[in-house]
Amino acid sequence: MKLPTGWELKRIEEIADVKGGKRLPKGYSLVKENTGFPYIRVTDMKNGTVDESGILYVPVNIAPKISRYIINKDDVFISVAGNGLGITGIIPESLDGANLTENADKLTNLKINQKFLFEVLRSPIIQNKVEAEKTQNAQPKLALTRIKGFEIPVPPLSEQKKIAKILSTWDKAITTTEQLLTNSTQQKKALMQQLLTGKKRLPGFSGEWEKLHFSDIADLNKKKFNPQNESEEKECIELEHISQGTSALLGSTTTHKAVSTKSVFTKGCILFGKLRPYLRKYWLADREGVCSTEIWVLSVNRNKSIPEYLHQLVQMDFFIDSTNVASGTHMPRADWNVVKDLIVFAPELEEQQKIATILSTADKEIEILQQKLDCLKQEKKALMQQLLTGKRRVNVDELEVA
Numbered sequence: 509m510k511l512p513t514g515w516e517l518k519r520i521e522e523i524a525d526v527k528g529g530k531r532l533p534k535g536y537s538l539v540k541e542n543t544g545f546p547y548i549r550v551t552d553m554k555n556g557t558v559d560e561s562g563i564l565y566v567p568v569n570i571a572p573k574i575s576r577y578i579i580n581k582d583d584v585f586i587s588v589a590g591n592g593l594g595i596t597g598i599i600p601e602s603l604d605g606a607n608l609t610e611n612a613d614k615l616t617n618l619k620i621n622q623k624f625l626f627e628v629l630r631s632p633i634i635q636n637k638v639e640a641e642k643t644q645n646a647q648p649k650l651a652l653t654r655i656k657g658f659e660i661p662v663p664p665l666s667e668q669k670k671i672a673k674i675l676s677t678w679d680k681a682i683t684t685t686e687q688l689l690t691n692s693t694q695q696k697k698a699l700m701q702q703l704l705t706g707k708k709r710l711p712g713f714s715g716e717w718e719k720l721h722f723s724d725i726a727d728l729n730k731k732k733f734n735p736q737n738e739s740e741e742k743e744c745i746e747l748e749h750i751s752q753g754t755s756a757l758l759g760s761t762t763t764h765k766a767v768s769t770k771s772v773f774t775k776g777c778i779l780f781g782k783l784r785p786y787l788r789k790y791w792l793a794d795r796e797g798v799c800s801t802e803i804w805v806l807s808v809n810r811n812k813s814i815p816e817y818l819h820q821l822v823q824m825d826f827f828i829d830s831t832n833v834a835s836g837t838h839m840p841r842a843d844w845n846v847v848k849d850l851i852v853f854a855p856e857l858e859e860q861q862k863i864a865t866i867l868s869t870a871d872k873e874i875e876i877l878q879q880k881l882d883c884l885k886q887e888k889k890a891l892m893q894q895l896l897t898g899k900r901r902v903n904v905d906e907l908e909v910a
Contacts, residue, residue: 512898515663521656524615524625528588528652529608530577538564545571546606548579548599550587553612555686556597556626556679566607579608583616584626588650594638596629598622613652620662623672628660631892661897666904671895674902678888685884689877696870697825703863704824706853710866713859718812722827723848725813729805731772733798743797744770747781747789770798771805776815778806780822780831782842788828792819804842813854816864821852 511517520526529548532538538547545566552558566574579585581604587595589611599606608614618625628634641654663671702708706717733742773779774796781789783802792815799805806822808815821827830850831842854860894900 509661509897511661512663512901514667515661515898517659518662519656520615520658520660523619523660523662524584525617526613526615526652526656528577528613529579529610530574531610532566532570533573536567536570539567540564543568543571546603547609548585548603548606548612549609550590550592550595550611553585553587553592553595553597555683556630558597558599558603560600560602563603571607574607577608577610578605579614580604580616582618582622583614584618584622584629585612585614586629586650586655587612588652588655590648593648593650594630594635596626598626613655615655621665621668621672623676624668625660627672627675627892628896631896632889633660633896634658663898667902670902670904674895675888675892678884678891682881682884682888685877685881689874689881692870692874692877696867696874699870700820700824700867703866704821704853706855710859710862713855713862715856715859717853717855720812720852720854721848722850722852725809725821725852725854726778726806726818727809728844728848729771729773729777729807731805732769732801733772734769735767742770742772743795745773745779745791745793745797745799747779747791747799747803769801771801771803772796772798773805774807776808778804778808778815778818778822780804780806780842782831782844788831790819790822792816804844814857814860814864816868817854817860820864820867826850 509517532547543565545568546563547566548558549564552560552563579599581599581601583599585595585597585599585608587593595612615625615629637658638650641650662668703710735742773793775793777793779791779793779799780803782804806818808818813821827847827850830847855863891900895902
C-alpha cells in the first residue's frame with residue numbers, strides 16, 4: 509500500500525495492546541439483576557457501541573475471579589468468534605470497567621487516536637482481512653496473534669483526529685436516518701393494526717365489515733412453468749431480504765432466467781415466501797413472470813378484495829406469525845391448510861382501496877428513507893476508503909475535505 513508522506517504502516521501490536529475477555533467459570537451463569545458488574549457479550553455489540561437494553565451481570569461472588577478481564581471507555585473492542593466476527597466499537601462511559609466476553613478482544617493502551625482506530629477497524633482495510641482470516645470451523649475464530657499482526661495506515665495525530673471527526677459526522681447522519689426509518693416503520697405497523705382491523709374507520713365509511721376466511725379473498729395459484737418443456741424464456745423473480753427494524757419485510761426482487769420448474773404469476777398477484785430463504789417475504793407483482801416453487805402465488809378474489817389490500821393484509825403480524833409452522837425436525841414453512849382458514853375482516857372494496865392507498869403512502873416514505881440510508885452508507889464506505897488510505901487528504905485546519 510503506497511502511503512502519503514508522513515504516514516506509516518504499522519502493525520496493531522505497535523499501536524495497542526491486544527487482550528482477550530473471559531467467560532464465567534464453569535457452572536455459573538450471568539444474571540439479570542444489576543450486581544454492579546455488567547458483562548458485555550457479542551450480542552450486545554451494535555452500531556459501533558454497546559446496546560445496554562439487554563445487558564446481563566456477573567454474580568457478585570464470581571466478579572473477583574474475572575476482575576482482570578474488563579474493558580474501559582478508552583479502549584476499542586473487536587469480536588473474535590462466531591457469526592459476528594469482526595464487530596468493532598467503543599463502549600459508553602456507563603459501562604466503563606465492564607467485564608468483556610471471551611468472544612471479543614480489547615485494544616488498550618492506545619498510541620493513536622481512539623476514534624481513528626475504531627474507523628480503521630471497521631473499514632474494508634481490516635474487515636477484508638477479518639473475512640480472509642476466518643477459520644472453516646462451525647464456530648469461526650480470529651486468533652489474538654492475527655489481530656496483533658494486522659497492518660493499518662497511520663497518519664499524523666492531527667490528521668487522525670480530523671478524519672475521525674469527518675467520519676463521525678457521517679455516522680450521525682446515518683444514525684439519524686436509521687432512527688427515522690425505525691419510527692416510520694413502527695408508525696406504519698400501528699396504522700396497519702388500526703386500519704386493517706376496523707378499529708379506526710376512515711371518514712365517509714360506516715358499513716359493516718365482512719368476516720371471512722383467508723381463502724375467501726385469496727386463491728393459491730398452482731400453475732407451473734417448466735423451461736425444459738417450453739421454448740419461451742421467462743423472467744424468474746426471487747425475493748430479497750430487506751430488514752425494516754422490528755417490522756415485517758418489504759418486497760424486493762432480483763431477476764434471472766428460469767432453469768428449473770417454477771410457479772407462474774401475473775400482475776396483481778401476491779408473492780409470499782413459504783419456506784426459507786423466502787419465508788415471510790412478500791411482493792405485489794407489477795409484471796408477469798415465474799418464481800421459486802417455495803413461494804406462494806396468491807390470486808385475489810376480485811369480488812371480495814383488491815390486490816393492494818391483500819398485499820397489506822399479508823404484512824400483518826397475525827398473518828406473518830401464522831406462517832411460521834415447524835413440524836418435527838423440519839424447518840419452518842408456511843402451511844396453506846392453516847393459513848386458508850385464518851379469519852380476516854374485509855370492508856367494501858372502495859374502503860379497501862382507501863386503506864391500501866394510505867398504507868402504500870407509508871410504504872413509500874419507508875422506501876425513501878431506506879434508499880437514503882443505503883446511499884449514506886455507501887458514500888461513507890467510499891469516503892472511508894479514500895480518507896483512511898491517504899488517497900484523499902484532509903485540511904487539519906478546516907472541517908472540509910481537501
